[in-house]
Structure formats: C-alpha cells, structure tokens
Amino acid sequence: MNNTTFKGIIAYPITPFDQNGQVDTPLFKTLTERLIQSGAHGIAPLGSTGVLPYLRDEEKEAVTTAAIAQVNGRVPVLVGVSNLTTERTIYHARFAEKAGATAVMIIPMSYWKLTEDEIFHHYEQVASQLSIPIMAYNNPATGGIDMSPALLKRLLRIPNVTMIKESSGDIQRMHFLRSALGEETAFYNGSNPLALGAFAAGASGWCTAAFNLIPALNQQLYDAVCNNDLATARTVFYQQFELLQFIVAKGLPAAIQAGLKIQGIESGYLRSPLQPLTEADYQQLSEILARVN
Amino acid sequence: MNNTTFKGIIAYPITPFDQNGQVDTPLFKTLTERLIQSGAHGIAPLGSTGVLPYLRDEEKEAVTTAAIAQVNGRVPVLVGVSNLTTERTIYHARFAEKAGATAVMIIPMSYWKLTEDEIFHHYEQVASQLSIPIMAYNNPATGGIDMSPALLKRLLRIPNVTMIKESSGDIQRMHFLRSALGEETAFYNGSNPLALGAFAAGASGWCTAAFNLIPALNQQLYDAVCNNDLATARTVFYQQFELLQFIVAKGLPAAIQAGLKIQGIESGYLRSPLQPLTEADYQQLSEILARVN
Amino acid sequence: MNNTTFKGIIAYPITPFDQNGQVDTPLFKTLTERLIQSGAHGIAPLGSTGVLPYLRDEEKEAVTTAAIAQVNGRVPVLVGVSNLTTERTIYHARFAEKAGATAVMIIPMSYWKLTEDEIFHHYEQVASQLSIPIMAYNNPATGGIDMSPALLKRLLRIPNVTMIKESSGDIQRMHFLRSALGEETAFYNGSNPLALGAFAAGASGWCTAAFNLIPALNQQLYDAVCNNDLATARTVFYQQFELLQFIVAKGLPAAIQAGLKIQGIESGYLRSPLQPLTEADYQQLSEILARVN
Amino acid sequence: MNNTTFKGIIAYPITPFDQNGQVDTPLFKTLTERLIQSGAHGIAPLGSTGVLPYLRDEEKEAVTTAAIAQVNGRVPVLVGVSNLTTERTIYHARFAEKAGATAVMIIPMSYWKLTEDEIFHHYEQVASQLSIPIMAYNNPATGGIDMSPALLKRLLRIPNVTMIKESSGDIQRMHFLRSALGEETAFYNGSNPLALGAFAAGASGWCTAAFNLIPALNQQLYDAVCNNDLATARTVFYQQFELLQFIVAKGLPAAIQAGLKIQGIESGYLRSPLQPLTEADYQQLSEILARVN
Secondary structure (H helix, E strand, O other), X not given: OOOOOOOEEEEOOXXXXXXXXXXXXXXXXXXXXXXXHOOOOEEOOOOOOOOHHHOOHHHHHHHHHHHHHHHXXXXXXXXXXXXXXHHHHHHHHHHHHHHOOOEEEEOOOOOOOXXXXXXXXXHHHHHOOOOOOEEEEEOHHHHOOOOOHHHHHHHOOOOOEEEEEEOXXXXXXXXXXXXXXXXXXXXXXXXXXXXXXXXXXXXXXXXXXXXXXXXXXXXXXXXXXXXXXXXXXXXXXXXXXXXXXXXXXXXXXXXXXXXXXXXXXXXXXXXXXXXXXXHHHHHHHHHHHHHHO | OOOOOOOEEEEOOOOOEOOOOOEOHHHHHHHHHHHXXXXXXXXXXXXXXXXXXXXXXXXXXXXXXXXXXXXXOOOOEEEXXXXXXXXXXXXXXXXXXHHOOOEEEEOOOOOOOOOHHHHHHHHXXXXXXXXXXXEXXXXXXXXXXXXXXXXXXXXXXXXXXXXXEEOOOOHHHHHHHHHHHOOOOEEEEOOHHHHHHHHHHOOOEEEEOHHHOOHHHHHHHHHHXXXXXXXXXXXXXXXXXXXXXXXXXXXXXXXXXXXXXXXXXXXXXOOOOOOOOXXXXXXXXXXXXXXXX | OOOOOOOXXXXXXXXXXXXXXXXXXXXXXXXXXXXXXXXXXXXXXOOOOOOHHHOOHHHHHHHHHHHHHHHOOOXXXXXXXXXXXXXXXXXXXXXXXXXXXXXXXXXXXXXXXXXXXXHHHHHHHHHOOOOOOEEEEEOHHXXXXXXXXXXXXXXXXXXXXXXXEEOOOOHHHHHHHHHXXXXXXXXXXXXXXXXXXXXXXXXXXXXXXXXXXXXXXXXXXXXXXXXXXXXXXXXXXXXXXXXXXXXXXXXXXXXXXXXHHHOOOXXXXXXXXXXXXXXXXXXXXXXXXXXXX | OOOOOOOEEEEOOOOOEOOOOOEOHHHHHHHHHHHHHOOOOEEOXXXXXXXXXXXXXXXXXXXXXXXXXXXXXOOOEEEEOXXXXXXHHHHHHHHHHHHOOOEEEEOOOOOOOOOHHHHHHHHHHHHOOOOOOEEEEEOHHHHOOOOOHHHHHHHOOOOOEEEEEEOOXXXXXXXXXXXXXXXXXXXXXXXXXXXXXXXXXXXOEEEEOHHHOOHHHHHHHHHHHHOOEHHHHHHHHHHHHHHHHHHHHHOHHHHHHHXXXXXXXXXXXXXXXXXXXXXXXXHHHHHHHHHHO
C-alpha cells in the first residue's frame, strides 16, 4: 500500500429524497453519521450511489456542505463533482474545495464520446483551478467512457491527479495499473464484486456503498488483507459476495435504499426515473441480508 | 410511407457558441434559416448535434424559442427535451409545447442503467403532461441505453408516443420495427451511414445533421426513394457515404462546425470538453467535401 | 452489378445424415436437384449449412463429387473447403478443382486468433495452388474471426481471390466494401435478414439456405431488385423476413432440416452435437411456413 | 482447496513440428520431460497450447501415447480430446483412457452456436463412454462458446464431470463458481493474467503454458498462496505479470515456441496458418524474459 490520505473503506452515502422529491438533508446527515460510527475510513458524498447527475446545482451544493459539516474532520471527505461540461465541473470542484473537501472525484461523463485528448484537456483545465487532489474515476457502465490504462497513466502526469478509481469490473486493469504505475500510485476499487481480487492486486482502498448495509464484513475483509491473511480474506469475501453482486445488479441507489429499510433504518425515497426495487427483488434482498448478518 | 407530420429530411442544426462559451443565438437563427432555405422538411433543435445535454436550462429555453420563431410555421419543429430526471424532462417538454413545438424528441438518458419498467414509467409520466406527440429516440452510443424492439413497441401504446427514431446503427432493428409494428407506425433513421438501408426498409424520414453540409445529396436520396428508383438511390447514397461516415466517426457537433467553416459559413465555437477537429481531420473533411460537392 | 459467374441466388443444400450418423449421399443429391429445379442461380455444397466442419475428409470428398455430378454443369458450383490448417485447406481446394468446381469458398477458421498477416498468408498459400477463383468468406459468428474491410481489400489483391461473402450482419460493411472496392468487385450477402439492405447496397448475390424452403419469395426479391422496383422488393422482403430471422436464430442446419420435413420433404438426420429443433421451435416454424407460403 | 488429483501447477507442453510440418514426437518428449523436471504438478498434452484442433487423428494419438509414456506415472496427465462432433470426441476420449490418461479435458468446440441442451447432451454422451474424470473447459476466445455458470453447474451433475477450467478471463466467474458450487468442487484457472486473482478466489490449480518459460516464478506464486502469504504472492505475481500478458496477447503456441528458443531450448516449428512471432515481438519477448529471470 502507499502513503495517501485515503485508504481502507471509503463509504458512499445515498442521497435520500423526501416524498415530494426534494433532497432530505437532515436524513442525509443522519445516514452519513451512521457510516462514520460504523468505522468508515473516508466518506464520499455525491458519488454514483449519491445520484450526483440527477441533482440540480443548488442540491449538489447543499449535500456537499452537509457532508463536510457532519464529518467535521473525523475522516477525509471525497466529493463527486463530475459534470458534462468543463465549466460546470470547475464550478463544483471549486465549491467543494472551498467547503473543505479533502479531495474531489471526477468521472469524464459522456454524451458525445470524447477523444483521449478531450478527456485529458478536461482534467487539465479542472486541475489548474484547484489546490486539492483529484481522483480520476473510470466507470464505463455509468459514465459511458472507458478510459484506457494508457490514458489513466497520462492523467497522472497532471500534478494534482493523484488517485485512480477503477470500476470497469476487470481485474486485469488493476494489474496493469499497478504494473505500469508502480507501488507509489494509489488505485482504488469501485467494483464491489471485485473487492477480494482488487485487494489482492494491491488496491489502496475500496470505494463502496455496501458499507451502508454490511460494515462489519467490509471491515473484516480489509483487516484480513492488512494482516496478510489470504485464507480469512477469502472466507469473509465469500460471506458478502452474494450481497455485493445483488446491489450492483439492481443499481446501488435503489438497492441501498431498500437494504436500509429492511434493516429498520429510514432511507427516504428515490428520484424518478429511478424506482424502488420490485417486490420480488426486495424479498430477495431481505433473504440475502438475513443470511449474511 | 405513412401519414405523419414528419417525413423526408429532418435537419438538425448545431448550437453554436461565441468565443466566451455562451450560446450564440443570432448565429443559431442564421444557421437554422439556411436549413429551411435548403429545403429541409423539418427542423430539430436541441438534438445530439445541438449538444442538448451540455446546455443549461435557460440556454435550452432560448434555443427552443429561437428555433420556433425562426421557422415560423414553414416546416414542423421537433424539439429535443431529454433529461436525466423525469421532473426536468416534463419541465422542458412543457416549455417546448407552450413555445409552439410540433413535437418533442425524448431519449431515456442513462446514468444508472434503467429497467424497462423505469423507462416506460418515465415516458408515461412525461406523456401525461403533454398534448403534442413524442418521438421516442433510441441511441445507445450517446444515451447509454439500448431500448429493445419489445420496449419500443410497448412505448407506442402510450397515446402520444407516435414516432420512433432508431440510431443504434443496426438495420435489423428497423426491419423488426416495421415487421412488428406494421406500416402505420412511423419510424425514423438517425444513423447517417444507414440512410439507404433505412429508406429501403421503409423509414418515414431521416434525422440528419448532414443536411447542414450536403443538402442536395440528402434530398436526391430521398427523392429517388420516393420515385421507387433504387439504382439512383444507390448511386446518390454512395456519393455521400464517405461524408456520412466521417461526421459520425468524428462526432457531429465538431464535424458539422468544421464542415460549415470549410464551406465559408460562420459556425462559431464548441463548448468544452468538446474540442474542434484536429488539423488532420479538418484537412480530411476538406478533401471529402471537395469530392462530394 | 458486375460481370461474374455467380450472381442472384446461390442456394446452400444441407448435408443430410442417415439414422446411423453417416452422410446420406443419395438424399443429398435429391435435395440438390430440388434446388436446381426451383431455379437456383448457383449451388454451394459444404457451406455452414452443409456442416462442413463436422465432416471427415472422405465425407467432404463424397459430397463434393455428388454435388458436381448432380448439377452437371447446369449452374455454377461453389464448394466450401475451409479447414483450420493451411495444408488441409489446400488439399480440399485442389480436390474440388479437380472434381470440377466453378470456385471454392474459404473462411479463415479460427481456434487461435490469427493475425491479419497469418490470414493473408493462409489465403495466399492456398491461392497459389489453385486455378479456379476463391470467394473469401467473413462470418465471425461461425468462423470466430472478423476480417476487417481493410483485410478483405488486401485479400482481393491475390489474383484468384475475386469474390467476398459478408455474413457479419452489419450492412455498413457492405457499404464500405462497395465504397472501397468499386463496382467491379463482387460481394455477396450471407446474412439472411440483411437480404434487402444488401441488395440495396449493391450485392451481386445472396448466399442462402432459405432457398430450400421459400424459393419463390427469394427469387421475387431478386427480380424486384433487378427491375429497380424498391417498393416491391420491400414488400416481398417483409413477407419472408420472419422466416429469415427464424432460421438464423435457430441455426441453419436444424432449421432447414425441420422446415423440409414440415413441407413433406425427406431431410434425414443431424449429426451430434447438433440436435433437432425443440418441439416448440418446430411448431413455430410450421406456423411461419404456413404464413409465408 | 479440495481433495482432487490435480492441484497446483498443471503444465501445458507445446506440440512441436519439424521443418516438414510433421509432429516431432522425440522433441515433444524432451519438452515434456523438462516440465516434469521443473516440478510441474500435472502435465496436459493436447491443450490449446498443444494446438489440438490443428492435428490429425493419428497425430493426436501419437502425442497422447508419447506424453503418457514420458510422464510414466510421476504426475497425473490430463489429455485434451475436444472435437466438433460428439462421435470423434468419444473416440479420442476412449483412446486417452486406454492409453492411461488420468483425466480428459473437453471444451465444447463450436462452429454452429450450440444450445445449452446440445452442450449438456454432448458431455453426457461422452461421459457415458468413459471411466475417468472429465474437466469441462470454458474458453470463449478459442472455443467460440461461453458456457454460463448455470450450465457449468449443470454439467457437474454428470457423475464423471468433476472439474472445471475457467479461461473466460473474468474473475467474477470464479467467484460465482465457488459461491454456487461450494468448496468441494474443484475449479482451475486457465487465464494466465488472472493467476493471482484466481488463487485468491480459491482455485485448486493453474493450467498454464507459462511453466515452459518461468517455472520457478509460477511455483513461487503457488507456494505463497499455500503459505497464506498474500504479500509475497502479490510480489511474485507482479514479477511475472508482464510475461503472462505477453504470451496470452501473442498466442500461446507461437509465444512459447519463441520463448524456448530465446532460452536456448530447441522448440521446433509451428504449423501454418500459425506463424512465428514477428521480429519485433521476438525482441520484446527477449527483453521481458531477461527482466523476469
């Protein structure tokens, strides 16, 4: 592992809505506090789990402010600030910096497929306006762009792009990153079912929404890896594998919202077009949670 | 063909920006007027070519108003109103209706992959708030979702979803649509290099940004099809095929902006992260345009 | 169209087996005769429909000899001679030439993915041992290799590689081929549901097993194209589209064998691991055939 | 891990040819002996590395006999017997059994895409004619079929299908297999760059041709896993990662043949259409081998 601010389990809170479809900031703070109390090593508001792209500018600002206030310096905070245009990305990144974020996470959101030069230029322009570090985030399934390992390597030449989050679901990408970048560069796993493989490959941390539901199991996996105990890591991983698969297959916002409810924790509403889990899926999640806890 | 408002060539204007990155509305009106003067059968502002997702709400409204004012009833106007959230889609669709749009075009934009039920619900909610027709638009490459023919068929049960635009690039989808929906349902081709195949398959119209650059060739293809003259359609199609391939490969906003400039027509600037064509691409486009015109 | 031996409908007979799993040569000759009587413009034994790769060397030779004897010069004969190794491909190609084949069809079968140089070298070595023309055949779904348009263009530089059969199912490949190779080079469509699009694109012929089941409809489509009558071509195409889709989806050998049986024509048995259509599929095919005939 | 005959490193010899393109059996025996001397836990002739599908029946028999004679009971022998037809698969499987093979490996080779029922039936028919165990082998890249985890699970219900080799390159498949099948079922990794992830996931063994070139590094990885020492496993894995990537990217037969030659070991010739590494690739492999050894 290496010498970075973020390591271990970086927990992603959902952004809960009230019945009228407005962001429920008090509930967001309560859910964030739960993550800290459960031992999260970092908090990442406005990720995919936090439905960043479905929020309006003022809502993004409110969530950013609320997260940083609630965390209050106890752990580092990684704020999602991705936007389709460069200008808006800069705007939100600067807002996060001023609000006290430890770092920002940026995925190159795509409508028109961007060239590698366009992506590089986008990051470079944003980085030039910031003093805090940037985590470059690769997730073709949500962002619509699959950044090649070569491009990721190139992005790391920008001084404050210091971390990479890989969510393509391909363990070989992580092998390549570690192999091409050396042990000094931090990479993070964002694909839940790859958690074991990613730690085996040398990931510095695991960016996960699963921590909302099964914090102890997540923590035990990380501890086993830190203890160089592969057998325990494997056992603990398979205990949580079914849940990890489920929440990814069904979409993190709906799956986490349902899972919290099943565990008796208020979790608000989703914003349309996202809909709650179907009854059958809800039932299946109940059974999985009963098995793993 | 069938009895619909939109048929033939539906032309997509770009949304030009000034040097400061602001929408250049006067230039937009000039470019729209050119399309009408060139004989477009319909005008579609705020499409992918018009970089809809990169615009702020007030910019979308200004472009909508400008397009409808400039067209002034001479041809039907199809306004793009897609948005990630249902609430914002309804907002922009209602704005377009009040502004005088003939119909709206909606692609189910994706960050989280939506289920078929979520997509259906999204269209249904929007449609219930509108009196004008909706064109459902399938374009996995930009929207991130590939709507199955079965889902498209289901969407057509919503009363004011009356048209389908297919941009997946797979001619078999159009065969299926025609085969499953019958001759009464209008489908439109949004994949430029498929123009010949789509008309052969029975498409009612061709949604294209190419009309900004080669209106006569586009028109001749449509005329040949209307005249049941396959040999001429084929000849005319191959005359424009190279250009159609190029503009799709390089991205429509940048390619059309450059092509207009090459033809001596002011076309403004792009909004970052989109960048102008590279010099090599610009040169290649110049050569292609010299050949086809 | 252009000046080649093969044009129009090139019919693919199945290779029928007896109850003991041996090739039923007399039945093969009967089925081949039916195709000629139905008006096929060419006969192509040992294609994918003829389960070439599932046959032993002596069986391939028997089928080749039987086909050429039965056709007896009435139409040109195109014999499939593909093999994983270059040495065996040469062997079978030379056998076909000596037996009187008009041309041979070669797909670069793949176990290990071949490089473009390996594929080129393979064709070149085979071609150097032959006097008759070669049709290069691209079908990633069965052959496991997708030859790029650039490679196909390169293969055409080998003197006796004079024809291309495209079965990738992507109409844009045909547009590219015609565009890159000019009108003089013959290309053939091997993807049944693309028949209309391929003829619109300028294909010289249609390589099809559907002719075993619906010869009149196949012929009418070709005639309409020859008559430059797009509207009729479209109508006739949609009449057969459902059947074309079905036989491709279920696999040609099993679907044609079942379709012949449904039409009261003896069609023998399949060779394991290929199995007859399920009962449900058989029933569906019966209904489709009842509709189209 | 579990109680099976095969565990650890199962080494795949190449099948070398002489200058006339004939199998060089004496050299094959020499190369096999090297693998045993290097400490292989099992020997697997006639795998993809051994170019099984490019051999004629009598060549397959000669290689089988030679391998078993050379190994002479020192380690278990796993013989590849896959064939497109069921009848030929049975033939070769029975030959291997009589010759003394410990088990056979079968991939459902595809020309026509087989249904799950056809694949199951194929394995069932072969298994019914054998007394030795079968390893079902999934490798979509070479075999052309991607067997779903559900199908693999179904195959394991056939009494002598007792092992699964996964080469799809997706670590999540292994997680699923272990999760769905329990710890008792042996699965083996056939994707070289996944070696670390697969052992972390609980694979019983690693089927690899890399052992021809870097036996010590392969062995050290396995030892570290057996010692529950993740940190060492990771270090050793990254030492060999570059080579593992290279040999997969370039094709195992050509890459191993070249690698042996670079190390001063006679390795014969390839069979066309397979060609030797290009000079640039050969040079790159030399450099990689210099680095890792």
